[in-house]
Amino acid sequence: MTKETDSREIALDILLEILERGGYSHIILRQALNKYQYLDKSERAFISRIAEGTVEYLLQIDYIIDSFSNTKVSKMKPVIRTILRMSVYQLIYMDRVPDSAVCNEAVKLAVKRKFTGLKGFVNGVLRNISRNKEGLSWPNDSVRYSMPAWIVSMWEESYGRETAVTMMESFLKNKKTTVRCNLAKASKEEIIQSLRNQGAEVSESGISEAVLCIEKYDYMEGLEAFQKGYIQVQDLSSSFVGEIADPKKGDYVIDVCGAPGGKSIHIADKLDGTGMVEVRDLSLLKINMVEENIRRCGYLNIRTKVQDALVTDPDSVEKADIVIADLPCSGLGIIGRKPDIKYRMTPDALESLAALQRNILTVAQAYVKPGGRLIFSTCTINRKENEENARWFLEQFPFDCISLKGKLGEKLDSAAANRDFIQLLPGIHPCDGFFIAAFQKR
DSSP: OOHHHHHHHHHHHHHIIIIITOOOHHHHHHHHHHHTTTSOHHHHHHHHHHHHHHHHTHHHHHHHHHHHOSSOGGGSOHHHHHHHHHHHHHHHHOTTSOHHHHHHHHHHHHHHTTOGGGHHHHHHHHHHHHHHGGGOOOSSHHHHTTOOHHHHHHHHHHHOHHHHHHHHHHHTSOOOEEEEEOTTTSOHHHHHHHHHHTTOEEEEOSSOTTEEEEESOSOGGGOHHHHTTSEEEOOHHHHHHHHHHOOOTTOEEEETTOTTOHHHHHHHHHHTTOSEEEEEESSHHHHHHHHHHHHHHTOSSEEEEEOOTTSOOGGGTTTEEEEEEEOOOOOGGGTTTOTTHHHHOOHHHHHHHHHHHHHHHHHHGGGEEEEEEEEEEESOOOTTTTHHHHHHHHHHSSEEEOOOTTSSOGGGHHHHTTOSSEEEOBTTBSSOOEEEEEEEEO
16 A cells, blocks of 8 residues: 555545544544654645645535536445545645546545445546546635635625635635744744744744744644743734733733633733733633643743633632633634634524623623723624624623724734724734724723
8 A cells, every 4th residue: 555545544534534523623633643643744744735625625626526426425425425525625726646646546545445336436526527627617606715605695795795705715725823922931033943943934923023923844742842832822813812911910810711721821921920810711621721731831820710601700700900701703713724614603603602702791791800901802703793792792881992003013003993893804914813802891
């Protein structure tokens, strides 16, 4: 068996777990890459590319298969369906892989998985697509950008077609990893040098002094800067929560839905050894994730607590200088990093999440001292969860909106100008989709 077949077989198993058994793409892929750490870096990159790309382009891929197969995708056996999907992705989007190799390896996979009787079907469908792929066209934006039609309609209604298309195009582009430097631990220059010494390509975000973009590294856990707690994986947009929170020395901060702890660690770093950040989340599993990050980074002014954000903690009422409410949401702003989100989410789920946020905000606001602040954020692009909930909050509770003008630096100031809240849009702004509002208690 060739190495290529091995890699494709691993990709097949990853995709079966995601597409047929409902696994979360980022978790399943990370677990697989950890399991096959012994493989060459280029092989792991090949596996990642097939797995991520197939999920990203799933709606488009299924449209292509249905156009060339007498048996529709929905009627196929799961293994055959998945072999065809990952093979079509290679045919359309991986120029360096010869079409003949894609077809041959797909047939081998079908035989290896005991579907010898269907090898002719697999071969016929793929070779037909290969011969005709230059003439492919898309019936609508949903298929073109592999985005469910209801999301396309929602974004076009909210932002106009041009902006919606820009966002959808952005999701399909390769993303560099963004990391935030813990500058109380090491200088940015030291961190950059450490990353480059291990072969990573490093560039500055150009927006935030503390955020770097890295690529071509082997794996995150192998980087010395990560092991020593000098860096935390965090998107530029997410790092703005800490900047807007702007804690002063000695502040007590509660992060009500804090796992895996990136925003809280940022605030602990900014407190420079003073004050206390309490990271809370619903389950011990989530709190263990936070504690792992705290141990790696070595901060002493941060602690954890298992606490349901929907249940008031009477000991915390009016105790916090700052409350961070980065709340459960539909996640539509991070589709570029977790592409299966777009297939899992439904309009009804959006409504439920918006209601959940209001319930959490009702509890969380009670923890803010008079004169203290609450920072409300989500990683989604949906007015019901974002602007509408922020306005609802102002109507319900004794808080005033804090202007965010000038908080994101000159290059992003237009996103905040003359607005009470900030909605960052991928492709329009150089980051994930993200919403932030800041309130001060009267």
